[in-house]
Amino acid sequence: MQLQPSRNLYVETYGCQMNVGDTEIVVSILQREGYVPTETLDNADVVLLNTCSIRDNAEQRIWGRLVELRRYRRRKRGMLVGVIGCMAERLKEELLQGEDAVDVVAGPDSYRDLPRLLAQGGGANTLLSSEETYAEILPVRKEGVGAYISIMRGCDNYCSYCVVPYTRGRERSRDPHTILREARELFDRGYREVTLLGQNVNSYKPDFPDLLRSVAEISPLLRVRFATSHPKDLSDKLIETIAEVPNICRSIHLPAQSGSTRMLERMNRKYTREHYLEIVDKIRKKLPDASISTDLIAGFSGETKEEHEETLSLMREVGFDSAYMFKYSERPGTLASRQMPDDIPDPVKTARLSEIIALQNELSAASNAKDVGKTFEILVEGVSKRSDAQLYGRTSQNKVVVFDRGGVRVGDYATVKVTGSSSATLKGVLRKNVQ
Ligand code: SAH
Numbered sequence: 350m351q352l353q354p355s356r357n358l359y360v361e362t363y364g365c366q367m368n369v370g371d372t373e374i375v376v377s378i379l380q381r382e383g384y385v386p387t388e389t390l391d392n393a394d395v396v397l398l399n400t401c402s403i404r405d406n407a408e409q410r411i412w413g414r415l416v417e418l419r420r421y422r423r424r425k426r427g428m429l430v431g432v433i434g435c436m437a438e439r440l441k442e443e444l445l446q447g448e449d450a451v452d453v454v455a456g457p458d459s460y461r462d463l464p465r466l467l468a469q470g471g472g473a474n475t476l477l478s479s480e481e482t483y484a485e486i487l488p489v490r491k492e493g494v495g496a497y498i499s500i501m502r503g504c505d506n507y508c509s510y511c512v513v514p515y516t517r518g519r520e521r522s523r524d525p526h527t528i529l530r531e532a533r534e535l536f537d538r539g540y541r542e543v544t545l546l547g548q549n550v551n552s553y554k555p556d557f558p559d560l561l562r563s564v565a566e567i568s569p570l571l572r573v574r575f576a577t578s579h580p581k582d583l584s585d586k587l588i589e590t591i592a593e594v595p596n597i598c599r600s601i602h603l604p605a606q607s608g609s610t611r612m613l614e615r616m617n618r619k620y621t622r623e624h625y626l627e628i629v630d631k632i633r634k635k636l637p638d639a640s641i642s643t644d645l646i647a648g649f650s651g652e653t654k655e656e657h658e659e660t661l662s663l664m665r666e667v668g669f670d671s672a673y674m675f676k677y678s679e680r681p682g683t684l685a686s687r688q689m690p691d692d693i694p695d696p697v698k699t700a701r702l703s704e705i706i707a708l709q710n711e712l713s714a715a716s717n718a719k720d721v722g723k724t725f726e727i728l729v730e731g732v733s734k735r736s737d738a739q740l741y742g743r744t745s746q747n748k749v750v751v752f753d754r755g756g757v758r759v760g761d762y763a764t765v766k767v768t769g770s771s772s773a774t775l776k777g778v779l780r781k782n783v784q
């Protein structure tokens with residue numbers, strides 16, 4: 350602790366779940382130094398934006414926010430503003446210059462240095478590490494039903510369109526003992542679901558299925574999820590482990606990116622359309638009730654109309670339960686930006702993306718309609734946004750079910766029968782309180 354009055358810390362988090370987890374680590378590091386987390390900007394002495402660089406619009410949003418913060422700072426002398434996360438790593442120099450310059454810049458591997466940077470009133474550290482996993486730092490989490498646990502950092506895959514290997518550095522796995530200890534503590538504190546996070550969890554070392562099983566063995570009442578799996582590394586052992594352990598959720602996020610083998614090759618994804626479909630077949634055989642979700646990119650360099658249609662046909666063939674869908678955004682420094690022209694006109698990208706989204710809406714609606722009449726065990730997560738009289742929970746397949754309150758509370762498991770559906774959610778009625 351430093352001998353100075355307590356300083357209020359406000360963090361805004363953008364980007365993926367990894368950033369959500371990192372914010373919890375940053376808060377933990379700074380809390381130990383006497384900073385007090387606050388929920389509003391109004392009484393903040395330090396404001397940190399934990400940022401994302403995955404697409405240009407993610408960065409534009411941050412630049413816009415920095416303009417707002419500049420105006421705000423004029424009225425609040427002494428407030429420090431910092432940018433951390435992926436954009437800090439990518440744009441260190443630019444963030445420190447010009448009208449909207451920030452005081453502190455810290456990349457994803459230099460969060461232990463934040464107390465020093467803040468104490469000296471500013472500075473930058475964007476060194477990437479091949480070892481840092483923040484393994485022993487206990488993240489500061491809000492109370493809740495579910496929590497994220499980062500099990501690895503970085504990425505070595507170098508998909509040609511992707512900035513992550515440059516902003517997050519080399520892939521490294523966190524010591525399994527610290528992961529298990531953290532999961533056990535979360536369960537003891539009342540959490541009922543943990544999601545193991547990494548850019549490509551199935552390349553976790555020494556072995557991802559073993560880790561998954563050990564976490565699930567903490568208690569049958571602890572649900573375990575994971576994200577993201579790369580199709581090239583999805584092993585039979587992983588599918589078998591899920592099949593054998595009931596509290597590993599029946600939901601696999603398997604980003605396809607494209608349905609065209611030529612596009613996949615240009616994207617450096619290291620699998621073909623056929624290989625992807627074979628994996629899906631295996632999942633369907635061994636885990637017939639599992640949901641499969643995906644990520645898709647529209648309008649990558651050189652994508653022809655036919656290749657775009659292959660993405661649509663892959664979607665139909667698999668029948669994805671849900672998807673995250675994006676327009677290709679060229680990222681400086683990536684292989685694609687150096688060697689593959691961003692040559693699909695924006696209106697064409699937009700039209701292709703709209704087709705993909707419209708099709709996915711149909712597929713999601715069809716997938717949800719199939720659940721009507723079935724009974725699911727759900728974990729109750731909260732009060733419905735629409736009505737206080739309703740709660741919502743999630744099925745093992747990661748679908749949201751909304752139902753009228755009965756005797757159940759948030760954090761309980763409950764059995765619901767699905768009575769209705771839309772493309773976004775399921776409606777259900779409570780059967781009995783499982784426990
Ligand atoms: N590690 C994960 C993905 C992390 S990024 C994986 O490999 O599956 C999340 C998603 O953003 C990617 O799956 C991809 O669909 C999308 N994405 C990444 N870079 C992009 C870019 N330059 N333009 C558009 N979408 C992109």
Ligand code: SF4
Nearest residue numbers: 504506507508511513
């Ligand atoms: Fe990016 Fe590919 Fe790594 Fe995912 S696996 S983070 S898409 S480089």
Ligand code: F3S
Nearest residue numbers: 364365401402403435
């Ligand atoms: Fe995540 Fe965005 Fe970085 S998706 S890893 S915060 S570039």
